[in-house]
Amino acid sequence: MDPEVLAIQPGAPEPIYRQIGEQLRRLICSGRLAPGEEIASVREVAGVHAINPMTVSRAYSQLEAEGLLERRRGKGMVVAETRRRLLSEDRRLEQLDTGLRELARHAHELGLPGRLVLERLQRLLENEDERESDLR
C-alpha cells in the first residue's frame, strides 16, 4: 500500500486517527486493498504525512481489533484474510457508527445512564421487528 493514498486533513473536526481508520476501512471494504496485502508501516505513514506515529498506530490497532487488519510476523500489518466472513455484518454495523456515536454523546450530555438508553433502544428495535412482521 502506498501511504499517499491516505488524505490527512489537520483542522478537520474528525481527529486524524479516525480519518485514517475510516479511509482504510473504505479501501478494505471496496477491495482496493486485498486480503493479505501489506499496508504501509506506521513509520512510512508518519513520515509521508508528517503526522505523529502514535496516531497512526492507534488507527491500526483499532482496525486490528475490528478484525480488518492482522499483524504478521516478519511482515507488518496485512489486510485480514478472514474479512469475507466478518465483512457482511461488520460492514452493515459500520453504517451505524456515526449515528451511534452521536447517540452516545447525546446520552452522555443528558447525563442518562447507559442502562436506560439501552433499554429504550432495545424497545425501539423490538417495535421495528413487530412493525415488519405486521407488514407481512
Add this chain to the structure above:
Amino acid sequence: MNVNLTFVESPLACQDIQKHFGSIQVLNGITLTLLPGTVLGLIGRNGAGKSTLIRILLGLQQPDSGQSFVLGDRSLAMGDAVKSRLGYVPQQPDALGWMRVGDMLDFVGCLYPRWDREFVQQSLLRWQLPPSSPLSKLSPGERQRVAIIRALAVRPDLLVLDEPAAALDPVSRRDLLREIAVRAAESGTSVLFSTHIVSDLERVASHVAFLHEGKLLLHAPLDELGDTHARLTVPAEAKGTLAARVAGELSRRRRPDGSVSLVIARQSDAPWPLLAADPRIRLDHLGLEDLFIEVAG
C-alpha cells in the same frame, strides 16, 4: 493517560515554576511533565511566556522559584552526558554567528558522541545551505534551518524547539514536521515544541498544552481533546443556573449579547456537568484552534 512519572524518569519536567519580570508575573506556578516518546505542542499567544518556560526548563534562565529537570538532571546543573542527548532550537539562533556554516557544524559535531555527519551533509544540500557562507550572512529562515540541522544531528533523546516554524517557508516547515514524526517513530525521541501554527501541532503532536496568563490551562492527549473538552453557551435568561465555578471550568467569557460561554474539561469517561442537561444551554465540541481562541481570546 494519567501517568505519574517521577521527575527523574521523565525526559523533561518542572514543578511550580514562578517567574516575573519587573511587576509582570510571566509564569505563575507551572507544573509540566513530558511523557517519554511523546510529542508535546505548546501553544500560547505572543508574550504568553512560552520561550521563558522553555529557557527555564533547559536551565538557560533561572526561575524565581520551582524546579526543573532534563533527562533526570537538574536543569541548572546539567551534566555533559545529558547535554549530549539534548537537541535545542532556540527562537533566534545566534550562537557562533561569526563562523561559517560548515565550520560551525564541524566544530559542534566534535562535542557530540552520536553526531550524524551524513545527516548534516544531506540536510545542507536539501535545504540549499552553502557550507562556506558565514552564519551572519544568512537570512533568519536559513539561520533557523542550520539550527535545526544542528539539533537533529545530535540524534537527541530529547528535542526542544522554540517556535521552529516562525521563519520557515511551508516546504521547510513540512520537512521539519516529517523529521520530527520519523524521529518519534524510529527512535522514540521525546519532543517539546512551541508554536502558534495550530495545524502543525495537529499533525505532529501527540499532546497539547495551552499556556495562558502565566498558567497551563490544559495539557491533554490531542486525540481525546474532542471528547474531553467542550464549550457551553449559557444564554442570558439561563444565567441564574450558573454557579460561581462549574466543575472542570477552564475559561468563562461574557459575550456582547449577554450570554456566557464556558470551556469545560472532563475525564474521558466522566459525564458533562449537570448544567449541560439544561435544554437552554448549548454544548459544542470545538476543534483545537477554536478551543484555543475560546480559552485565550
